[in-house]
Amino acid sequence: MSLPEPFRLLSFLVGVMAFVGFNAAYLVWVERKSAARFQRRPGPTEVGYAGLLQPIADGIKLLSKQLIVPPGADRILFMVAPLMVMIPAMISLVVLPFGGSLMARDINVGLLMMFAFGSINVMSIMLSGWSSRNKYAIISAARIVSQDVAYEIPMLLVVITLLMITGTMNLNEIVQQQEGWFWHWNLFRLNVNPLMPLTFLIFFTCMLAEINRAPFDMAEAESELVAGAFTEYAGMGFGVFFVAEYANIVVGCSFATVLFLGGWQSPFGLWSGVWWFLLKMYALVFTVIWVRWTFPRTQFYNLLNLSWQLLIPASLFTLILVAAMMKFL
Amino acid sequence: MNPFPASDYIVAAFFLFCIATTVGGAFVAILTARVIRSVCGLMICCVGLAGLYFFLNSPFLALMEILIYIGAVCVTIVFAVMLAEPDEPPSGQNHGPGVLWGVVALVVSAAICWGLSQLSLRGPWVAPAARVNDGSIKAIGVSLLTTYSMAFELISLVLLVAIVGALVIARTGRTKP
Incomplete structure (x- = not known):
């Protein structure tokens, strides 16, 4: 069966949007439930069995609220910012190989595409903070920019390290190179880079910082900045940022899965398929949630020092190490 | 397809x-x-x-x-x-030198626009090639380090100057008492 290309793309677009929406709704539920388990309380229980209908009730509540634009705000930018947060995450999912043939667009520079559109995210959260004309939002915007600029560098260096090993930016080819047993995954390719697990750790840390998740959620530090850049947003305006946060978690974890954990390849070379991808991705997503409820928020200067003094030198070192090993071995 | x-x-x-x-x-x-x-x-x-x-x-x-x-x-x-x-609300109309500079800018940009359109209309352009090489990282890297190495090095020199300049500017205010 072969649909004409535009229909295929359209169906993928609808599918990706549904995937993002479903994930956002139910990852909130997972987050609330697991946070409750970590803190020895039941979490949402009232709406539906074990609170399963809670996200839908919350969504309806947010949709029915009035959208308020504060009088001093920059109206156009204030309205555009939530859209700009959402769209890059969706576009990044277009090039993501969910399964062997389950990807919307198999382009040669898929990895670059995910990075390019991921970088818009900073700009849009910054704009939301700036256009609110609220001092908490502006402080948060300034924090977001310095944080994301600091963590973009080690992330790109780590990915360059990986690129030197794979030799391609096509995400599907990167997955296919990791075929077979799990020691073929990029995470365990110690023969080219003995520090590969460390590389993965740097990548994961930077990903947490890039998507503004705890312990690096300085942008939304609710104990000091109310809700950071989203302070002035009401109703679904805030809801879109919330959805986008979870969409970015999904994108980041999928990216880590594809680059390091073999994507849709099975760990023992049998029954590869989209289920392995989902399993690995959700394991990483759960780790992100787990980290959030385990570690307290860092201080802002510690956050920047971690990047500039530890992660960037470490990633530069791995870069040089991989270059040397590829040249001489 | x-x-x-x-x-x-x-x-x-x-x-x-x-x-x-x-x-x-x-x-x-x-x-x-x-x-x-x-x-x-x-x-x-x-x-x-x-x-x-x-x-x-x-x-x-x-x-x-x-x-x-x-x-x-x-x-x-x-x-x-x-x-x-x-950002503050824009201040009132400014006359005098502002207008003069506006006219100069208009003339210069019109000249640049004319030159560029002449170039793009008359220039011996070739049609964009469907595929110069396979577009892979390796091809890009090789062409950056062979054919375009001069431009590549010049750009890195510019960046180096920018970094040194930023350091100089940032360091001047930081003399220890």
């Missing part, structure tokens, strides 16, 4: 959209009085430009345009704007 009806029109519409985004973004960037909106206009312009690069069969360049110009340059500009004053 069977051709889709009216696909030519869809492509043409997308091309026009890219042009409109580029030109519209540029106009937003120059016509607004608020710095932050200018940056947004620059960003829109870069997205349109990336689309035009895509139409020239160079997706790598298109994505680099987004990654560098939006992800790095615009963010840096915004960072600088944030350290400055918060």
Whole structure:
């Protein structure tokens, strides 16, 4: 069966949007439930069995609220910012190989595409903070920019390290190179880079910082900045940022899965398929949630020092190490 | 793959959209009085430009345009704007030297526009090649380090100067008492 290309793309677009929406709704539920388990309380229980209908009730509540634009705000930018947060995450999912043939667009520079559109995210959260004309939002915007600029560098260096090993930016080819047993995954390719697990750790840390998740959620530090850049947003305006946060978690974890954990390849070379991808991705997503409820928020200067003094030198070192090993071995 | 009806029109519409985004973004960037909106206009312009690069069969360049110009340059500009004053409502009309400079700028930009349009209309351009090489990282790296190594080194020199300049400016205020 072969649909004409535009229909295929359209169906993928609808599918990706549904995937993002479903994930956002139910990852909130997972987050609330697991946070409750970590803190020895039941979490949402009232709406539906074990609170399963809670996200839908919350969504309806947010949709029915009035959208308020504060009088001093920059109206156009204030309205555009939530859209700009959402769209890059969706576009990044277009090039993501969910399964062997389950990807919307198999382009040669898929990895670059995910990075390019991921970088818009900073700009849009910054704009939301700036256009609110609220001092908490502006402080948060300034924090977001310095944080994301600091963590973009080690992330790109780590990915360059990986690129030197794979030799391609096509995400599907990167997955296919990791075929077979799990020691073929990029995470365990110690023969080219003995520090590969460390590389993965740097990548994961930077990903947490890039998507503004705890312990690096300085942008939304609710104990000091109310809700950071989203302070002035009401109703679904805030809801879109919330959805986008979870969409970015999904994108980041999928990216880590594809680059390091073999994507849709099975760990023992049998029954590869989209289920392995989902399993690995959700394991990483759960780790992100787990980290959030385990570690307290860092201080802002510690956050920047971690990047500039530890992660960037470490990633530069791995870069040089991989270059040397590829040249001489 | 069977051709889709009216696909030519869809492509043409997308091309026009890219042009409109580029030109519209540029106009937003120059016509607004608020710095932050200018940056947004620059960003829109870069997205349109990336689309035009895509139409020239160079997706790598298109994505680099987004990654560098939006992800790095615009963010840096915004960072600088944030350290400055918060944007104030535009002040009243300014006459005198402002008008003079406006006329000079208009003349110069008209001359540049005329020159560039002459060049683009008369120049011996070749049609964009469908595929110069396979577009892989290796091909790009090899061409950067052989054919275009001079430009590559010059750009890195410019960046080095910028870094040294930034260090000099940042260091002057930090003399220990």
